[in-house]
Amino acid sequence: MSVSNGKDLRTLDLRYDCNLLQIWAKRAGNGGEFTVIELEDVAYSYGGAELFAQLNLSLAPGSFHFLTGPSGAGKTTLLKLCYGELLATSGQxxxxxxxxASLPRDGVAMVRRRIGVVHQDCQFLDHLPVSENIALPLKVAGREDETGNNLDDLMMWVGLKAQANQTPPQLSGGERQRAALARAVIMSPEVIIADEPTGNVDWEMSQRLLTLLVELNKMGKTVLIATHDLNLIRTAKNQVSARVLRLKDRRLQLAGAEL
Amino acid sequence: MRVDPRQLLDLVVGDPQAERAVPPTGFTARLTLFTAAAMAFLAVFALALSMATGRLADRWSEELARTSTLRISAPADQAAAQLRAAITLLETTPGIAAARALTPDEQRSLLEPWFGPDLPLESLPIPQLVEIIEEGGGYDATGLRARLQAEVPGAVLDDHTRWREPLISAAGRLRSLGWFAILLIGAATAAMITLAAQSALAANAQVIRVMRLVGAEDGYIARAFVRRFTGRAFLGALGGTVIGMLAVALLPRADDIGGFLTDVGFRGAGWLWPLLVPPLAAVVAFFATRAAALRTLKEQS
Known part of the structure; x- marks a missing residue:
């Protein structure tokens, strides 16, 4: 498992605590003994219309995947299947x-604690300050005692220390995305799923977010990013060994060399 | 089964961390406070009514069950002799502690409500009344009537059974109605708080979605609402109870003329009973909100 020494982040003017990230990496590592997320012959229908069918996907621990495809192809739905918000119409x-499908309700909650999700629209509690939003996963898991230093380090890592007491509506698009990323990783999940994380930010900010995700992957986290930004994918492939999956015509394909 | 002290504590006092995740909603807060206050106010009156009827039933039962009346209607020249014979007979009857002829003044006061004061009792053919006080298991009414018929032909024994039982039964039913009203008030409170909780849950659908996405279990989300509604119900009920107790205290004092109507209220330690209303309202709110929250969360998933 590779662990960043922090130099890459410092070059982007983001400070973070290397020790903290190493702790996360240790928690995540499992030697690749099983696939963390696996879809087998999965179909999903919505309102009688089949969105996709016979879909197979296997995410190994520590892998990095991009998910692309035209708008409306079902990328977000596929991601929701991957973190248990939706259940497949058929398949497993x-x-x-x-x-x-057989997980009890609280079992789904437990699974979500192992998967950090970054939504396109971020999904914050707007009445709480950014720091509390980022610490929310720890609170709901009854691990408030881990919040203290971890939260400070994490907020420095994503460059939001100064905005800790602001509420989410006061943040810019890029700041909201970084806050969402911080919230997604505070529980040290094994998997990071991001849905169009750079959809509402400029090129420079999208590069900063990508760097953060690549760093997480280098620490052993499994990363799955849905995006239609091909430039982002090309840039990422220069930094990390990433597979690109294309969801098109109700099927999932491995994208070719054009990417 | 192992009981987690933390879960037990959460059950009683809720979870402030969970509550903080839910933004305050003004409408449901006001609705819960008002409903709890109004219902507590009504509950205090229902309780006062129930306790008053209870006292009434007890008093009638106590006073009438141990006494009987003998009425002697005899010609004026035989009245004294029949009275003496009746008293002698009664004093020797097992189960009778005492027998006493009512004085003219006592008989006059009994008739005063109908005939007014200064009634010339001597000039009217009013029967002589004898008060009988029972002891132990009471007397054999059938045997006594037979002996009276033989020895005091003008005597009629009234053991109050005819009208005592319907009165006690009526008072008992009134008391039951009071308790039934309290139950209805509790059920109505639960229904209103359930509606308010469902409204709050619907208004906070986005909050619930976010909490779920970060791994919150249903119990955690429910606690956020339960603590808030339980607290509001308690505060509202406390206000309603205080106002209700003041209103009861300001009711006209009990007197013989007003009878039951002016006896509605609490006496002595009875004033402690209304203090149970706020915690009971909180308990009702706790279970109503918890059930509504868990049901709604299940439906939303």
Whole structure:
């Protein structure tokens, strides 16, 4: 497992605590003994229309995947299947080896604590300050005692220390995305799923976010990013070994060399 | 089964961290406070009514069950002799502690409500009344009537059974109605708080979605609402109870003329009963909100 020494982040003027990231990396590592998320012959229908069918996907621990495809192809739906917000119409979705369809309600909550999700629209509690939003996963898991220094380090890492007491509506698009990323990783999840994380930010900010995600992957986190930004994918492939999946015509394909 | 002290504590006092995740909603807060206050106010009156009827039933039961009346209607020249014979007979009857002829003044006061004061009792053919006080298991009414018929032909024994039982039954039913009203008030409170909680849950659908996405279990989300509604119900009920107790205290004092109507209220330690209303309202709110929250969360998933 590779662990960043922090130099890359410092060049982007983002300070972070290397020790903290190493702790996360240790928690995440499992030697690749099983696939963390696996979809087998999965179909999903919405309102009687089949969005996709016979879809197979296997995410190994520490892998980095991009998911592309035209608008409306079902990228967000596929991501929701991957973190248990939706259940497949047919086929089987296994999350950390467990059949998602047979998970009890609290079991789904437990799975979500192992998967950090960055949404396109971020999904914050607007009445709480940014720091509390980022610490929310720890609170709901009853691990408030881990918040203290971890939160400070994490906020420095994503460059939001100064905005800690602001509420999400007071942040810019890029700041909101970085806050969402911080919230997604505060529980040290094994998997990071991001839905169009650079959709609402400029090129420079998208590069900063990508760098953060690549750093997380280098620490052993499994990363799955849905995006239609091909430039982002090309840039990432220069930094990390990433597979690109294309969702098109109701099927999932491995994208070719054009990317 | 192992009981987690933390879960037990959460059950009683809620979870302030969870509550903070839910933004305050003015409408449901006001609705819960008002409903709890109004229902507590009504509950205090229902309780006062129930306790008053209870006292009434007890008093009637106590006073009438141990006494009987003997009425002697005899010609004026035989009245004294029949009275003496009746008293002698009664004093020797097992189960009778005492027998006493009512004085003219006592008989006059009994008739005063109908005939007014200064009634010339001597000039009217009013029967002589004898008060009988029972003891132990009471007397054999059938046997006594037979002996009276033989020895005091003008005597009629009234053991109050005819009208005592319907009165006690009526008072008992009134008391039951009071308790039934309290139950209805509790059920109405639960229904209103359930509606308010469902409204709050619907208004906070986005908050719930976010909490779920970061791994919150249903119990955690429910606690956020339960603590808030339980607290509001308690505060509202406390206000309603205080106002209700003041209103009861300001009711006209009990007197013989007003009878039951002016006896509605609490006496002595009875004033402690209304203090149970706020915690009971909180308990009702706790379970109503928890059930509504868990049901809604299940439906939303």
């Amino acid at each position: 979705v296994r999350l950390f080896g467990e059949d998602a």
